[in-house]
Amino acid sequence: MHTEPADLANLDLSPADMQAMGNLVVARAVGHLAALQSTPILGEYAGIEALCRDLREGAPEHGAALESLLAPLFDDWMPRAFGTAHAGYMAYIPGGGVYPAALADFIADAANRYTGVWQAAPALVQLEANALDWLRNWMQFPDAARGLFTTGGSMAMFNAIACARERLLGNDIRSGVLYVSSQTHHCVVKAAKLAGIAHDRVRVVEVDQDFRMRVDALERAIVADRGAGLTPFMVFSTAGTTNTGAVDPIDAVADVAAREHLWHHVDGAYGGFFHMVPELRPLLGGLSRADSLTLDPHKGMFLPYGTGALLVRDGEALRALHSSTAGYLPDNQSEFYDPAQYGPDLSRGFPGLRVWLTVKFFGAAKYRAALAEKRALAVWAAEQVAQIPGVVMDAMPQLSLFAFHLQSPALATLAAQNTATRALMDRVTARGEVMVTGAMVGERFLARVCVLSFRTRRAQMDICVRQLAEETALLLAEAAKHA
Ligand SMILES: *Cc1c(COP(=O)(O)O)cnc(C)c1O
Numbered sequence: 001m002h003t004e005p006a007d008l009a010n011l012d013l014s015p016a017d018m019q020a021m022g023n024l025v026v027a028r029a030v031g032h033l034a035a036l037q038s039t040p041i042l043g044e045y046a047g048i049e050a051l052c053r054d055l056r057e058g059a060p061e062h063g064a065a066l067e068s069l070l071a072p073l074f075d076d077w078m079p080r081a082f083g084t085a086h087a088g089y090m091a092y093i094p095g096g097g098v099y100p101a102a103l104a105d106f107i108a109d110a111a112n113r114y115t116g117v118w119q120a121a122p123a124l125v126q127l128e129a130n131a132l133d134w135l136r137n138w139m140q141f142p143d144a145a146r147g148l149f150t151t152g153g154s155m156a157m158f159n160a161i162a163c164a165r166e167r168l169l170g171n172d173i174r175s176g177v178l179y180v181s182s183q184t185h186h187c188v189v190k191a192a193k194l195a196g197i198a199h200d201r202v203r204v205v206e207v208d209q210d211f212r213m214r215v216d217a218l219e220r221a222i223v224a225d226r227g228a229g230l231t232p233f234m235v236f237s238t239a240g241t242t243n244t245g246a247v248d249p250i251d252a253v254a255d256v257a258a259r260e261h262l263w264h265h266v267d268g269a270y271g272g273f274f275h276m277v278p279e280l281r282p283l284l285g286g287l288s289r290a291d292s293l294t295l296d297p298h299k300g301m302f303l304p305y306g307t308g309a310l311l312v313r314d315g316e317a318l319r320a321l322h323s324s325t326a327g328y329l330p331d332n333q334s335e336f337y338d339p340a341q342y343g344p345d346l347s348r349g350f351p352g353l354r355v356w357l358t359v360k361f362f363g364a365a366k367y368r369a370a371l372a373e374k375r376a377l378a379v380w381a382a383e384q385v386a387q388i389p390g391v392v393m394d395a396m397p398q399l400s401l402f403a404f405h406l407q408s409p410a411l412a413t414l415a416a417q418n419t420a421t422r423a424l425m426d427r428v429t430a431r432g433e434v435m436v437t438g439a440m441v442g443e444r445f446l447a448r449v450c451v452l453s454f455r456t457r458r459a460q461m462d463i464c465v466r467q468l469a470e471e472t473a474l475l476l477a478e479a480a481k482h483a
Helices: 015-038 048-055 067-078 097-110 122-138 153-169 188-196 214-227 250-260 272-276 279-283 315-324 351-362 364-386 414-430 458-482
Strands: 146-150 175-183 202-205 231-238 263-268 291-294 306-313 389-397 401-406 439-442 444-450
Touching: 015 067, 048 214, 097 153, 097 351, 122 146, 122 153, 122 272, 122 306, 122 351, 146 153, 146 315, 146 351, 153 175, 153 188, 153 231, 153 263, 153 291, 153 306, 153 315, 175 188, 175 214, 188 401, 202 214, 214 231, 214 250, 231 250, 250 263, 263 272, 272 279, 272 291, 272 364, 279 364, 306 315, 315 389, 364 389, 364 401, 389 444, 401 414, 401 458, 414 444, 414 458
Parallel strands: 175 202, 175 231, 231 263, 263 291
Antiparallel strands: 146 306, 291 306, 389 401, 401 444, 439 444
16 A cells, blocks of 8 residues: 655655666666667557557556656657667758757756746846857848747747738738748748738749749749739748758849848758858858748757747847736846747746757867768768669759659659659668658659768768668569569
């Protein structure tokens, strides 16, 4: 029978207990990371539904020892997932999750200081302001720019659209029209809806053969909407699309936006951080002209999931959207960055600390070197993959992502090519060392390789290229036999 502890209401722990619990967690986490490369990149999914059903339970009435909770978490549940932290993870958009950021989260959560308003922790808020300033400098935004750490790119888009809407449409929301391309990330349309811009006010502009927004088509769409009495107010270009890594003609879109008085948002969630590397900046020409910019530190800065960022060129526009006050709050001050005046959250975590601590720990030079290396690896791998018999390249890397499909006399129809290309991604992933995923682009399924985990080095690229070649040869042989 369970006996109630003498002091049931006490949730505090002794220093010795806290130390012991921390040691357990660090040992588990470090052991997990050390063993990562010797475990399959995609864990066992057979029976996963049954497992999830079994996991359903009510809240326990009484607690349990920490170790008994960690064991199934690390040994059973964690492996049954996409291996997003593996060195061979080249699916979707990787990042990896650098360790110093995990420690920063631990510190932020253990200390639990309040960084929603400046007065509650001025020096800590200043660290977050510094981290935003670093992003601003790397992106060559002006001093008047302000920003916001969000939970991800999607929420950065939401804040950007709300900001542009407020500035350019005021209360006349229904007249406003927003422009994306067919390759724009789907979260933009979702964010538009959240920000009050309905689907019938979003125009999807076509792309060229390199999947880049057609500026002539954008201009025609703007003219048509003005003719219909609507108010074009915002255009999105993408600095590295999720499907094929395409970089829109950002400079040309910026010209159109300037001439037509549109707010130009650049989605740099995948590709923005390549702007840190001076040699790679020309690939993102025009990015620093944007009215606002989405960045995803949980991709290009290799942080754990949970950190996106927004920069707004005219910081006053962001402040005008969010600044507010209440009788129970300290008066707004304007000398220092103040999170609640620039974002929708009041109480919140301390997202700046994980960025600040990580950059201070590694230094910017290490970031530039890592980003340059990821691009070089992708360029090298794409050149190798392009030579594999049966591979047709659809997109060479503009940044660090390339896309292709399989085609051969035995794979003559689009349907057969799609099936084989999809099988290629699945079979390479099933081998356990590299994970790759594809995407439907129009009617065609494209294989993709995206290099953006800090753990991905030449060794994993070698494996990736070799396994793509081996599995392609097998698939083509099977197709030839059945043809
Ligand atoms: C990942 C991504 C997004 C969405 O960002 P989240 O952080 O997943 O919310 C948007 N655009 C692009 C280009 C992306 O790669």
